[in-house]
Amino acid sequence: MTDRSIKIKRALLSVSDKTGLLDLAKALEDLNIEIISTGGTLKALSDEGIAAKDISEFSGSPEMMQGRVKTLHPKVHGGILSRRELDSEEVKNNNIQEIDLVVVNLYPFEETIKKKDVLLNEAIENIDIGGPTMIRAAAKNFHHVAVISSPNSYTKFSKELLDTKECSFQTRLDLAIEAFQLITKYDQAISNYLGNNINNDFPNSLFGKYQKTESLRYGENPHQEAAFYKELKKEVAGISSSDQLQGKELSYNNIADTDAAIECVSNFDEPTCVIVKHANPCGVASSSSPLEAYKKAFACDPTSAFGGIISFNTNVDESTASFMIDNQFIEVIAAPSYSDKALEVLASKKNIRVLRVANLKTLSSGVKLHTVNSGLLLQSIDAGSIKESDLKVVTEKKASSVEINNSLFAWKVCKYVKSNAIIYANNNQTLGIGAGQMSRIDSAEIAVKKATKAGFSLKGACMASDAFFPFRDSIDEAAKNGISCIIQPGGSIRDDEVIEAANEANIIMMFTGMRHFRH
Numbered sequence: 435m436t437d438r439s440i441k442i443k444r445a446l447l448s449v450s451d452k453t454g455l456l457d458l459a460k461a462l463e464d465l466n467i468e469i470i471s472t473g474g475t476l477k478a479l480s481d482e483g484i485a486a487k488d489i490s491e492f493s494g495s496p497e498m499m500q501g502r503v504k505t506l507h508p509k510v511h512g513g514i515l516s517r518r519e520l521d522s523e524e525v526k527n528n529n530i531q532e533i534d535l536v537v538v539n540l541y542p543f544e545e546t547i548k549k550k551d552v553l554l555n556e557a558i559e560n561i562d563i564g565g566p567t568m569i570r571a572a573a574k575n576f577h578h579v580a581v582i583s584s585p586n587s588y589t590k591f592s593k594e595l596l597d598t599k600e601c602s603f604q605t606r607l608d609l610a611i612e613a614f615q616l617i618t619k620y621d622q623a624i625s626n627y628l629g630n631n632i633n634n635d636f637p638n639s640l641f642g643k644y645q646k647t648e649s650l651r652y653g654e655n656p657h658q659e660a661a662f663y664k665e666l667k668k669e670v671a672g673i674s675s676s677d678q679l680q681g682k683e684l685s686y687n688n689i690a691d692t693d694a695a696i697e698c699v700s701n702f703d704e705p706t707c708v709i710v711k712h713a714n715p716c717g718v719a720s721s722s723s724p725l726e727a728y729k730k731a732f733a734c735d736p737t738s739a740f741g742g743i744i745s746f747n748t749n750v751d752e753s754t755a756s757f758m759i760d761n762q763f764i765e766v767i768a769a770p771s772y773s774d775k776a777l778e779v780l781a782s783k784k785n786i787r788v789l790r791v792a793n794l795k796t797l798s799s800g801v802k803l804h805t806v807n808s809g810l811l812l813q814s815i816d817a818g819s820i821k822e823s824d825l826k827v828v829t830e831k832k833a834s835s836v837e838i839n840n841s842l843f844a845w846k847v848c849k850y851v852k853s854n855a856i857i858y859a860n861n862n863q864t865l866g867i868g869a870g871q872m873s874r875i876d877s878a879e880i881a882v883k884k885a886t887k888a889g890f891s892l893k894g895a896c897m898a899s900d901a902f903f904p905f906r907d908s909i910d911e912a913a914k915n916g917i918s919c920i921i922q923p924g925g926s927i928r929d930d931e932v933i934e935a936a937n938e939a940n941i942i943m944m945f946t947g948m949r950h951f952r953h
Contacts, residue, residue, distance in 0.1 A: 439600035440578065445535035446510070447479070447486070448472040448565065450542060453585040458537065459484045461592040465599065470533070473497070492531070506564055514571040518578050535601075536572035537582045540565045540616070544623050561624055569613045576610035577603075583613040619645075653686045660686040665800070672696055673789070676768065680780065681787030684766070687712075688743070688787065692766050695745035698850035700794055701819070702747055704862070707731040708850075710743040714869040718847045720862040725754040730863045732761065735884055741765055747795060755779040759786070770794040804953075816849060818948050825921070826945040828933050833919055833942045837896065841921040841944055844898035849950040855900040856881045856908070858892050858917070865890040874899065878908040882915055894918045900950040902926035906935035913939030923949045 445467050449455055452475070459479055462469055469486040471479055479486045490496050493507040513533040516525050525532060541562040546552060572581035580601045582591055587609060594605060644663040653660035662684075664674045673693040678684065684692070695710040704720040707727040716738035719730030724746050732739050744758065745768040752775035758764060759779065767780070768789040780788050804811040822838055833841070844859035851857065852870035856877040859865060866885030868877030878897075885892055893916030902925045903909060909932055912920060920936060924945030936943040 437577070437603045439598070439602045440534060440580070440606070441599070442467050442534045442580065442595065442601055444468045444470065444513075444531060444533050445537060446470045446489075446514075446533050446568070447537045448475050448489070448568070449537065449539045449585075450562075450565075451539050451585055452478055454588040455479075455585070456482055456484070458582075458588045458592055459486075461596055462535075465595065467535070506567065510568070511571055514568060514579055515575050516578065517575070533572075533579065535580045535582070536568050538565045538568050538572075539583055539585070540569075540620055543620065543627075547623070547627050557627060562620070566617050566620065569617060573610040573613040573617075576606040580606045581609050581613045583609070583616045587612065650686050650689075651683060658686075662686075662689060673768070673791070675792040676789040677792070679772070679777065679788040679790055680784065681766075682785050684787055688766050691743040692745070692768050692789065694850060695743045695766075696768055696791055696794060698847065699745045699747045700796065701846045701849075705748040706746065708745045709735075709739045710745070711738045711741070714852050714867070715847060715850055715864070716742065716867060718864045720843070723754075724748050724750055725757055728754055728758060734864045734888055734890075735867070736762075736888065743768070745769065745791075749773065750776045752776050752779055759783050768794075816950060816952070818849075818950070820845060820946050820948060824946060824948075826924075826947070827942065828924070828929075828945055829936045829941065829943040831937075831940055831942045833944060837919040837942055838944075840896035841898065841919055844896045845921050845946065848898040848900045849952065851900065851952065853900055853951045853953060855898075855950075855952070857898040858882070858885055858890075858895050859898065860892075860895040865892060865895055874901075874903060875905070875907045875911065878911045882911065892916050896921065898922070900952065902929070902949070903932045904928060906931050909935035909939065909941070913941060917941060919944065921946060923947060925949070 445462055447459060447469055448471060455475065455478060459469060463484055469479065470489055470492045471486040472489045476486055476488055493509040495507050509530055512525065512528065512530040514536060516530065516532045541560045543560045543562065546560040547557050569581055569583050572579045582588065591605065595601060644665055646661050647664050648662050650660040650662060652658055673689055673696060691710045691713055694713050695708045698715055698718065699706050699708040702720050705722065705724050705727050706720040707724065708715055709717040709731050717731035717734035719727050721727040721730055739762055741763050743766045744764060747770065749771045750767070750769045751773050755776040756779050764786050766787040766789060768791050770791055772790065780786055800815055801812045802815055822842065825838065827833055840860055843862050844857045847859065847864055848855050848857045851867060854871050854874045854877045856868040856874065857864060858881050866881035868881035871877040871880065882892065895917055897912045897917045897920045899922040902923050904926055905928060909920065919942035921944045924947060926932060933943060
């Protein structure tokens with residue numbers, strides 16, 4: 435085996451996607467490299483006057499079964515798999531001509547099964563056999579053969595070949611890795627389809643669905659390594675569908691926090707701002723404009739907002755951008771769009787990461803992953819929502835329209851706060867947020883402290899809890915601070931005790947019947 439550069443004397447070209455094909459073939463022709471080809475690829479080359487030998491002439495065997503069998507031949511695979519010096523005698527005795535470059539991409543199986551009402555027979559006919567076999571053979575024999583499985587690699591490969599007249603070992607290794615990754619993804623798609631998992635978010639095998647898009651500087655802490663992967667299956671709302679318009683490279687924590695902010699803000703119809711710190715919203719507000727929404731969100735917890743992630747569900751204008759950068763230190767801003775003037779303003783703070791998020795108002799769907807040691811947990815994204823007709827008032831006092839609106843607003847926010855979660859809100863603005871505590875009363879008390887520190891009165895506000903109250907202590911805390919209504923799932927064995935506490939304090943209590951744990 436060799437780890438040296440190799441000369442390319444003979445190339446096999448057989449592609450479904452003909453993007454960039456002619457430029458590559460002309461580069462090979464300029465270097466006097468013999469080209470072997472098949473079917474539509476051969477015709478495309480011939481139409482441009484590029485000399486190529488038909489695979490049937492090369493192998494001495496005709497294409498059969500309407501093209502199903504054309505490259506599955508010892509002359510072809512012997513030429514690809516030959517370990518030059520080691521197999522030289524067998525190559526000579528069997529009149530095998532060695533192939534130094536394989537350029538193959540595959541039948542469009544994934545594109546085919548995305549079509550509406552695709553028939554099984556059509557899908558099966560788009561399962562490539564010869565292509566993956568040649569790619570695997572060439573990738574296995576990368577010590578002696580180069581394999582190109584994507585048009586994206588043509589330009590770089592051609593430049594190296596034209597500049598040096600050789601193909602380096604490192605290039606062959608990189609191309610082989612890329613080829614094996616392609617085959618893995620391709621086979622995964624076929625397996626999922628034939629296993630009746632076409633629209634199933636829980637396939638038997640997972641990581642053919644994700645592709646590494648970038649290595650990150652570090653993980654949650656500088657001593658940890660990290661990378662970012664995107665799902666290949668579909669375009670969805672969230673940071674995976676964003677474009678970074680300016681700023682430093684996103685960190686691991688930036689990505690996690692920004693996704694949480696986008697996911698939360700996408701639930702609201704009015705102009706809304708969400709400020710996230712350490713994966714929890716520290717302020718959420720809706721108003722008539724993005725500027726007013728930002729001011730109200732920031733007012734909830736100015737201390738925590740420092741260095742936070744800010745997301746909007748509407749266009750960011752110049753006045754909003756100017757006020758934000760004068761008001762606080764910002765890590766990331768994410769929004770569906772920005773005015774030209776807003777981008778000019780933000781450019782004055784070159785380190786702020788500015789993201790434009792496609793489909794931001796599209797509610798998230800699919801699955802979320804959570805890692806455990808040597809394993810993964812998958813669950814469908816919490817897309818559960820409620821409306822006024824879903825609410826069940828369980829107390830003697832009934833709710834006004836204002837109290838219902840406050841409750842629905844607080845409930846939307848509550849879903850995106852780490853459990854145990856308590857939200858105090860009024861007039862489409864969070865006043866205090868208690869997150870991630872081991873007991874619910876601790877979250878209730880922390881949320882009160884946050885509201886008090888920000889200068890808010892909780893009198894007449896709503897309290898939201900992501901899960902039922904196991905004891906009446908949180909209700910007593912709410913009563914002490916003037917809360918007028920409480921929204922919670924219900925379902926505790928002590929519901930009667932909790933409802934009694936609300937009645938004693940003349941507080942409205944509404945059950946949703948839906949829990950929103952977020953770990």
